[in-house]
Amino acid sequence: MAQKSWMYSVLEAVQYEMQQDPSMIWIFELTPPVASNPGKPVINLETEFGRKRVTNTGIDENWMASCCLGASLAGSRAATYIPYQGALMPFQVIQNVAGKLRHMTGGRASMPVVWIIEMTGQTPGFAGQHSCYEEDSYYAHVPGVRTVIPSTPYDAKGMMHAALRSPDPVVYLYPAGLRTLTEEVPDEAYEVPLDKAAVRQEGNDLTIVSSGGGMPGVLEAAATLGGEGMSVEVIDLRALKEMDTETLVNSVAKTRHLLTVDQSYYTLGPGAEVIARVAENVEGAKYKRVAFPDAPPPASPEMFTWMRPDAEKIAGAARALV
Amino acid sequence: MAQKSWMYSVLEAVQYEMQQDPSMIWIFELTPPVASNPGKPVINLETEFGRKRVTNTGIDENWMASCCLGASLAGSRAATYIPYQGALMPFQVIQNVAGKLRHMTGGRASMPVVWIIEMTGQTPGFAGQHSCYEEDSYYAHVPGVRTVIPSTPYDAKGMMHAALRSPDPVVYLYPAGLRTLTEEVPDEAYEVPLDKAAVRQEGNDLTIVSSGGGMPGVLEAAATLGGEGMSVEVIDLRALKEMDTETLVNSVAKTRHLLTVDQSYYTLGPGAEVIARVAENVEGAKYKRVAFPDAPPPASPEMFTWMRPDAEKIAGAARALV
Amino acid sequence: MEHETTSKSAPVDQVDAPASESRRGFLQIAALTGAVAAVSGRRAWANGDIGFHAKDLSDDKLVDMYRTILKIRWHERTQADEMLTNPDYRGYNHFYAGQEAVATGVCAALRNDGPFEQIDLAYSSHRPSGHAIAKGVDIPKMCAENDFRATGLNGGYAAEMHLSDPDVGFIGADGMIGPSMPIASGSAFAFRARGSDQVAVVFGGDGTYATPHFHSALNNAKLLDLPLIYVLENNLYHQYAHYSYSCPHRDIADAAAAYGIPSRVVDGQDVLQVYNAAKDAVDRARAGGGPSFIEAKTYRYYNHWGAPGATAGELGAFGYDPLAITSFRPEREVRAWMQRDPVDICRNTLVDWDVLDETRAAEIETEVKAEIEAAFAWASEQPLCTPEDGLKNVFADGAVPARQFG
Amino acid sequence: MEHETTSKSAPVDQVDAPASESRRGFLQIAALTGAVAAVSGRRAWANGDIGFHAKDLSDDKLVDMYRTILKIRWHERTQADEMLTNPDYRGYNHFYAGQEAVATGVCAALRNDGPFEQIDLAYSSHRPSGHAIAKGVDIPKMCAENDFRATGLNGGYAAEMHLSDPDVGFIGADGMIGPSMPIASGSAFAFRARGSDQVAVVFGGDGTYATPHFHSALNNAKLLDLPLIYVLENNLYHQYAHYSYSCPHRDIADAAAAYGIPSRVVDGQDVLQVYNAAKDAVDRARAGGGPSFIEAKTYRYYNHWGAPGATAGELGAFGYDPLAITSFRPEREVRAWMQRDPVDICRNTLVDWDVLDETRAAEIETEVKAEIEAAFAWASEQPLCTPEDGLKNVFADGAVPARQFG
Ligand SMILES: Cc1ncc(C[n+]2csc(CCOP(=O)(O)OP(=O)(O)O)c2C)c(N)n1
Ligand SMILES: Cc1ncc(C[n+]2csc(CCOP(=O)(O)OP(=O)(O)O)c2C)c(N)n1
């Protein structure tokens, strides 16, 4: 047990699973899988497991993802880290091959593969693909692939263990804006389920639902609103596919008010699905979405930070809704 | 004016625009752009405009889409027809380059490009990518690209003229299941706007919203329900991006009941966005979604036809909701 | 558009067959010389450099190969006849007839049984029924699958375009053109990483050359020395477009050779030539020598998909396929290729080598026909699928909810 | 992993420069022979076969090229100093210093002004500031853009990674590795379709070789005879990985040649060699002769991104970049390449050709420095962006709604 960062927690899980399973492989792009953490040994998968198991090649994210899929079909567990710039390069093979293969083989294809897909840190000053945060929706629409998005180092490690042990293909989204978060994370292996939302804070007046990079702003807004006397229930989706409808519906049945928060674009962001699931099951509730507008992120920090949802905007929307 | 099929109507628009604009190009994959219609001249773009302007090369849908994007950036209008099997091959370049380029150049990039992206006919007996109908959601989440899905030959022609004349990149979805539809379509050029839903039938008890390949089943269900005394308003989205919120909200404000119908998968299908937009703006309405389950389409016709929404299932859901 | 060939290297193992000429060029030669009619199955193998590995094989193994070719052939013919004559039959196929020697020769060089961690894997990608039979799937179950039966190879979820059977190392078809090549290279990566001597084979058409995946798969296979064998079945067309529309090379093998990958062109109609090339490639891969590329020049007797233009009881399709729209292949080209039939070439070789006599060869064909007929009969009696099962097998456990009823 | 080269053809236009050896191989040779220190700028152009087209150029044109190289160089140095010393400065760069001769030599062979329907188009894809200056963008506006100003080249939406200016035919950067190559081929397709003699140039790093787009772009350019010039700037590394990790060829040009595309290797440090190759390629493309490929062997003096390891007032970065994690390039490699500096090589040639004398050359450098300083000064006074403008320019008309406030 020690304070650990997101990526250190993840590589700790990967390192453990690779030590247990000598056939497991990891493919990386340019940046070697190395993590360090104060007071802990440096993890370097490339040197520990050797370049036959842990390798890079060229800038070809589709090959990286395909290679891991093929390894898993051959019975070897496999994982890769796709940098955010290439986040959608492997989309077609995940959507049209991996997502369909178990079903279309009548359950005969097994795919113990994890694609860690980085989402940007939404860095002001960048633009275009260097600040976008949109892959959550694309991957969450794909059937046959579990899409998860941990928002804390603890969940990151536990969900990585669960993902690597799952016979289902997993898109494991990594919101890089969370890279500086730290928390107490056990040294030993443990699992966090791939299909359960987490109630981060209980409350009665309003349910706020978000995920990944949206969570810190939501928790900050909830604290502000709590100080103003509003009782906010905060739900972290964690699993985008399959989404945990029950936790969402139970909460809004109680609070009658639902605010969703997406760092992703408004149209067909995860919040749309959250509202639709609740609206089908709860009558008479009130709804609002906070999201990035349907516009690519501009470079200028003035434009970008105004467009991106943050604690203040979330709190404002909550006050207007309740 | 004559009875025309969907594809004849589309190629009539393309032929007209190519005659007007000698720099416009068209890229195809294996199947030449040819359409015939009883009583009308055969349209063959390849022979009419020659292989310098109208050509095929190999099986590389990403190149086809990229080529047209590059042509448009060079000031030539461009269009291509991507077969459904390759529907997501060009996704990354459309999502991460075309969709962002106008914005990230500060409005300096102009992209008069149309990607006709075929969706399958959802043919029972096929499976996997040969019967899926999922590209609507993926493309509709992309900002900076207009995504439309005409459901009638009349709209198909008018929206093709509008799309080809637009300086914005357009994803023009073609639900191939509609290939046998015919209706009266004018011979001359006309435009149908790229951002307006169509109210196909007015009513007071229930709003049903669908698009593309879902429309025939919805209209059939509405007729059945009308016979039973239910007054159904039917909305055809036509534009997925930008979605016409006003028409949706006005309708449900009146009917208080909203049923969405997607041939696409349930999670994050267009229906989720429709419900979320309405739920943000109308209080106390009731909601239900009919959609393909979150499962790839199986080959067996017994399994597939049971899973696919049709008029009977839609009518059943409507009765349960109202 | 006609393309000049830009390759300088001479094709290897080229025989006097109607090979990879551009369509027009080939037809001109055929018309001028009447050469095609003079090419017999007997002459094809009378070439000094064939039969190297194959000549060392046991009689049983050689007869097995002949039997496999016949199984594929009669599966095709029987199914085509079903499609043409039985209105209740619902199955379809991307027919492989004409190409049987490729799948058979390649799979004969592979390890096809044993534990999953030891057998070689074959990716079919597309047009899979021949690859499936050659790799050893249960034919009755495959017939049931193609007819959407619950007891089919894949429970009726797959049908022809997505057949698979991991038990015999047949990873199967995914129905896409391109993606299987990088995926197959990933299986090869796993073999090398875990120190296994398994190899991964991927079959792809001439259509796969132009896909971006061609570059990815070959480049990475070369860089990482992967035990991958890329078998490119050049049947001259993708759907109805001649491959010269998509490829500047006369021999696609030249493109693979440019990566430094050992690449060969073989006569895809001669199973023993294919076997020899595959055996070399497999031996190299098992020994850690990395990838190989085999271009098999071949031809399909039917049209792209289904049986348009075919006649019940007759082999091949000659009519115009409406799918072709403005482009189609000439009947005389089909007939020319049919004169170098893989069944005849194999049988003639085995007879010449005294492995079989004509009588025994004919008996075997009769046995195979009966076996295939029985497979179709068994399949036609299998139960249809249960609709609700469509919600299963999305994930390893459980079923997803129905959503179609609201 | 070390890769043996598999290519048989000898590099064209190879000079006695530290070229494309694998890093280790190069360092061994350098260490053994001390050869690097012996390579001078003067010797580089004293090679009989350079200067063919360039020798026919007017003095003005030659001086322009020298001036362009200096503009790029001083833009780099001034910006690096800003980043290192001015805490208020917010811009960043993927520095191009060391590679100036490539963009300059290529763009000097292009048509850079006139109506949009007549000028040649350049796609930068990545590391764009050098390409932008060489193509002729307004430098003060580019500086303003890089500093996120509302009056910048792209209104503050683009910043460095996405600079563009259609007015000078600079389609610009899209920030991705791979996609621009097929897109650029599409512009070339449009030129050919409309009977224009324009050409499309795409700049890409050695990192683009492994992308699937490499195959798509070159194959289609060859098949369709497109007026596309692919300029591959081989600076040996992608981020911190040597190109031998992603490419089995010593000369990436060999990969392009395999498609039948005229392909050359040039010394990317010598602007006149680059110009000569580009001129040939442009002439061929305008005449309908199809695509060309130019591999320029070059080197970047800074690290992948930003100015880690750099010192204000000094050219280049030698320190360790934390981004590199476990892999980095040796300082002696950087210093070796800096001895064949494109500024020196160009100046020395022009002095030897009597186009300039050393005094005038130094004056020009002073003028350029002042011009660049003025550009940065102007930019720093430009207004910041209006937040709400972020909702504009999504489509040609109007603005999208705000959604961030609920
Ligand atoms: C990515 C993709 N695009 C298009 C198709 C449609 N398609 C199916 S088969 C085929 C032709 C394939 O030709 P080839 O590779 O030569 O194989 P052959 O059919 O000749 O065996 C095409 C275009 C597909 N399956 N996948
Ligand atoms: C598709 C994609 N993947 C990854 C990246 C991240 N990235 C930016 S620059 C770069 C290295 C490019 O190397 P090279 O092509 O040699 O160009 P250089 O930086 O040397 O100029 C990478 C991997 C990207 N921009 N796009």
Ligand SMILES: [Mg+2]
């Ligand atoms: Mg073929």
Ligand SMILES: [Mg+2]
């Ligand atoms: Mg580089």
